[in-house]
Amino acid sequence: MPDKLEKYRSKRDASRTPEPVPGAAPEPGDGAAFVIQEHHARSLHWDLRLERDGVLVSWAVPKGLPADPSTNHLAVHTEDHPMEYLDFHGEIPKGEYGGGTMTVWDRGTYETEKWSDREVKVVLRGSRASGRFVLFQTDGKNWMIHRMDPPTRDPLPSLDPMLPVERTRLPRDADGHAFEFAWGGERVLVPIDGGRTEVARRYPWLRPLAASFGSRAAVLDGEVVTLAGAEVLVCYDLLYDDGHSLVALPYTARRAALEALGLAAARWQTAPSWPGQAKPVRQAAREQGLPGVVAKRLDSPYEPGESKSWIFVPA
Incomplete structure (x- = not known):
């Protein structure tokens, strides 16, 4: 079985970053945890990670989860992360891959409605992120994330002063x-x-x-x-x-x-x-x-x- 963390390790030096860098290949699992990390790196984004077969399948979402189904947000599919990342927070040193401050924005569990190479449909059950979302691949390597539930907030007003x-x-x-x-x-x-x-x-x-x-x-x-x-x-x-x-x-x-x-x-x-x-x-x-x-x-x-x-x- 291929090592799903090989790409993750290739981008990190365990002696230079506080991130978890496990030496062994991940063991398959059947858990359903998720975490969203707020990542103040070179540009602010949120990392959505879904537990799948012993790793955290990950997307970087520059604008965070969409609050309104009328607007889709870009979701960049990144390398799988180790399960230890469910609890990771801290300062990744400047100059290292992903350098910047990372905090746990939300965590919880999720239900899978569909999972394929081009589409992932889930129900998130967290304290801040909840509801049905679908991640789907567009032309090329790009992915988008779409909220399937009704809006969770009032629209931003467009006003004169x-x-x-x-x-x-x-x-x-x-x-x-x-x-x-x-x-x-x-x-x-x-x-x-x-x-x-x-x-x-x-x-x-x-x-x-x-x-x-x-x-x-x-x-x-x-x-x-x-x-x-x-x-x-x-x-x-x-x-x-x-x-x-x-x-x-x-x-x-x-x-x-x-x-x-x-x-x-x-x-x-x-x-x-x-x-x-x-x-x-x-x-x-x-x-x-x-x-x-x-x-x-x-x-x-x-x-x-x-x-x-x-x-x-x-x-």
């Missing part, structure tokens, strides 16, 4: 508003899906931000501003998070969800917000040379286009 109306005076009911700086930067909505964002085409420095979200889809609202000589994304709203649209929720709920993300790095940050603090925030904006302040009603949903729920007041 919410815009403030301009007034000369601060709102009288200060306690009903949160006050934020008006940054005077370039407004940008940042959709993130599969660890990637199309906005990175214009701002390549946002790629690490998108990768940090892993498989968590989101839409951020903010501005690109120049601080200390560098472009920085200042985020002040969250319109979509982890499969759910937030636009109908009040500002307070969206703000809490945004702050829970903990966005704080050299090139992106969460904008400060001060409920009820109208005059001090306006004074601070004036002292820092900012255009003014934006007063946002605490109970307002996200309303694309100009809205009286957001008021810009010059400093």
